[in-house]
Amino acid sequence: MPRTNPQIHDFNKSPSKMTEQEILRRESLVKLRELGIDPYPAEMFEVTAFASDIAANYQEEVLEDGSKNRLNFQSVSLAGRIMASREAGNKVIFMNLQDSSGRIQLYVKRDDFLQDEESPFFDLAIKKYLDLGDYVGVKGFAFRTKTGEVSVHVQELKFLAKSLRPLPVVKKDAEGNVHDAFTDPEMRYRMRYVDLTVNTEFRQIFIKRTLLIKTMRNYLDELGLLEVETPILQPIHGGAAARPFTTHHNTLDMKLYLRIANELYLKRLIVAGFDGVYEFAKMFRNEGMDRTHNPEFTALEFYVAYKDYNWMMDVTEIMLEKVARAIHTEGGSTAQVGDNVIEFAGPYRRLTMFDAIQEYTGLNVETADESELRNYCQKAHIEIDASMGKAKLIDEIFGAKVEGHLIQPTFLIDYPMEMSPLTKKHRIKPGLVERFELFVNGKEVANAYSELNDPIDQRERFEEQLRLAARGDEEAMAMDEDFLRALEYGMPPTAGIGFGIDRLAMMFTGQASIQEVLFFPQMRPEV
RNA sequence: GAUCUCGUAGCUCAGUCGGUAGAGCACUUGACUUUUAAUCAAGGAGUCAUGGGUUCGAAUCCCAUCGAGAUCACCA
Numbered sequence: 001m002p003r004t005n006p007q008i009h010d011f012n013k014s015p016s017k018m019t020e021q022e023i024l025r026r027e028s029l030v031k032l033r034e035l036g037i038d039p040y041p042a043e044m045f046e047v048t049a050f051a052s053d054i055a056a057n058y059q060e061e062v063l064e065d066g067s068k069n070r071l072n073f074q075s076v077s078l079a080g081r082i083m084a085s086r087e088a089g090n091k092v093i094f095m096n097l098q099d100s101s102g103r104i105q106l107y108v109k110r111d112d113f114l115q116d117e118e119s120p121f122f123d124l125a126i127k128k129y130l131d132l133g134d135y136v137g138v139k140g141f142a143f144r145t146k147t148g149e150v151s152v153h154v155q156e157l158k159f160l161a162k163s164l165r166p167l168p169v170v171k172k173d174a175e176g177n178v179h180d181a182f183t184d185p186e187m188r189y190r191m192r193y194v195d196l197t198v199n200t201e202f203r204q205i206f207i208k209r210t211l212l213i214k215t216m217r218n219y220l221d222e223l224g225l226l227e228v229e230t231p232i233l234q235p236i237h238g239g240a241a242a243r244p245f246t247t248h249h250n251t252l253d254m255k256l257y258l259r260i261a262n263e264l265y266l267k268r269l270i271v272a273g274f275d276g277v278y279e280f281a282k283m284f285r286n287e288g289m290d291r292t293h294n295p296e297f298t299a300l301e302f303y304v305a306y307k308d309y310n311w312m313m314d315v316t317e318i319m320l321e322k323v324a325r326a327i328h329t330e331g332g333s334t335a336q337v338g339d340n341v342i343e344f345a346g347p348y349r350r351l352t353m354f355d356a357i358q359e360y361t362g363l364n365v366e367t368a369d370e371s372e373l374r375n376y377c378q379k380a381h382i383e384i385d386a387s388m389g390k391a392k393l394i395d396e397i398f399g400a401k402v403e404g405h406l407i408q409p410t411f412l413i414d415y416p417m418e419m420s421p422l423t424k425k426h427r428i429k430p431g432l433v434e435r436f437e438l439f440v441n442g443k444e445v446a447n448a449y450s451e452l453n454d455p456i457d458q459r460e461r462f463e464e465q466l467r468l469a470a471r472g473d474e475e476a477m478a479m480d481e482d483f484l485r486a487l488e489y490g491m492p493p494t495a496g497i498g499f500g501i502d503r504l505a506m507m508f509t510g511q512a513s514i515q516e517v518l519f520f521p522q523m524r525p526e527v
Numbered sequence: 528g529a530u531c532u533c534g535u536a537g538c539u540c541a542g543u544c545g546g547u548a549g550a551g552c553a554c555u556u557g558a559c560u561u562u563u564a565a566u567c568a569a570g571g572a573g574u575c576a577u578g579g580g581u582u583c584g585a586a587u588c589c590c591a592u593c594g595a596g597a598u599c600a601c602c603a
Binding site for chain 2: 019020021022024084086087088089090091092093094096105107109110131132145146147149151165166167168169170171172173174177179180181182183184185186187189198240241242243261285287288290291292293383395419420437444447475498500513523524525526
């Protein structure tokens with residue numbers, strides 16, 4: 001293939017649309033090629049050192065005659081972006097190179113580069129055509145400058161990738177104050193690559209998110225569960241109450257739903273004879289977006305045979321304490337969320353839904369009838385409508401009056417049956433089911449039950465859902481005959497749970513918005 | 528979905544009462560042999576989100592639209 005030799009007028013973006021700085025950068029790209037320098041070389045560049053390691057661990061000794069003896073990093077090769085450049089006279093340039101670990105100052109001296117008459121590398125390539133944001137590889141040795149900053153004396157510099165757009169320039173002064181920070185949330189989310197380049201502190205959020213998932217996965221593996229994958233494209237959307245996204249398969253000519261949950265598939269695998277299965281799964285719900293909701297989000301669900309919801313509470317306490325200790329920089333079991341310090345070491349408070357409402361409202365919902373609950377809601381200005389039954393009213397009261405008070409991790413247990421169509425009836429308490437939700441910082445982070453494994457009961461629950469759907473409930477579950485067939489073959493008693501990973505990530509990283517814990521939050525299209 | 532706030536140079540932001548568009552950083556040219564928010568001098572850079580309207584004249588006032596954020600509502 002003939003090498004292209006782009007001229008300014010060849011660019012896809014017409015020159016009139018480009019900014020002055022974009023045009024200049026494309027010009028320096030052309031000039032580099034004229035000097036015989038490939039701005040995008042194919043061969044790999046060997047990296048032997050990282051900026052933060054050199055900055056933290058460089059050592060030197062002062063000899064008797066006052067001269068210094070450099071003890072380590074005498075031959076280093078590192079790569080990254082040039083983020084700042086300061087010319088000190090016309091023979092020396094100080095630069096800041098940023099790699100994945102941090103930044104280090106480069107000392108680039110004219111005398112270190114052969115000055116070919118035709119193509120003076122320092123005077124042209126480095127001084128004129130190297131732009132902020134360019135990726136370079138450098139070789140040299142570490143030393144300490146007169147002002148005391150550990151730096152790399154550059155003996156070789158190689159262009160690795162030219163940057164054709166100027167990055168926002170964020171500066172930090174001697175007191176650590178940040179100037180001209182790149183803060184517009186819209187631009188940060190749309191151009192996360194720019195955000196994480198100039199706001200490197202946000203990388204920690206995502207590193208912690210991964211640590212959260214890794215810690216959970218390690219623990220589940222320790223417990224002997226099998227990590228599995230189940231369908232995202234589902235002919236019937238089940239396992240949760242939510243509006244789905246729909247799509248269409250051309251060859252099969254059928255409607256498919258993006259999953260709102262994977263619960264019914266994981267339970268089929270328990271029927272199949274696996275003792276325990278788990279999946280970190282993207283879920284898709286066609287509902288509103290706000291500070292705590294993204295149309296696609298991540299859940300961890302796991303199911304374990306021969307266990308019940310009491311066992312699941314114990315496991316949850318252990319798992320979240322492990323996560324807290326893994327993420328907490330000092331190794332403690334707490335997390336700071338807003339003004340609250342959350343303690344994740346168990347045991348957590350276990351409170352029945354009825355007791356919780358009694359405690360925070362004085363209302364005894366167990367003995368109250370529907371009209372008493374309605375009266376209470378009206379007095380308390382809780383919005384209700386005529387179609388709501390007793391269970392729904394209780395749920396509304398809980399949401400309005402109790403939920404926000406549950407700051408420290410609290411298991412809310414034993415829910416009314418009507419709202420839990422996949423949950424086993426309570427072993428003692430009639431009308432209730434063996435379900436718990438975990439609340440932390442006033443928000444639900446997990447939902448678990450002793451799974452309903454009685455196929456006849458399950459069929460009746462689905463039929464009840466169909467009646468709700470007929471009344472216009474868009475979130476009612478669909479009948480899943482194949483799932484019922486699986487249960488009819490026999491599912492062992494099973495405990496199951498689902499965690500909202502994004503919400504947990506928000507808590508463990510102290511973020512108030514879900515967009516801050518997603519690399520690429522959903523946005524409306526740009527103009 | 529409702530309400531409020533916002534959208535001006537690559538970035539961060541000023542822009543008064545409606546009267547030719549401003550600053551810092553970044554960029555360009557020059558000076559400077561160890562700088563670090565480098566400094567100094569000069570210069571270039573704008574579809575004031577988009578489309579209408581009012582007006583002699585609109586970044587500014589009005590309407591609509593688009594995008595974003597916050598609050599509320601909805602939401603297992």
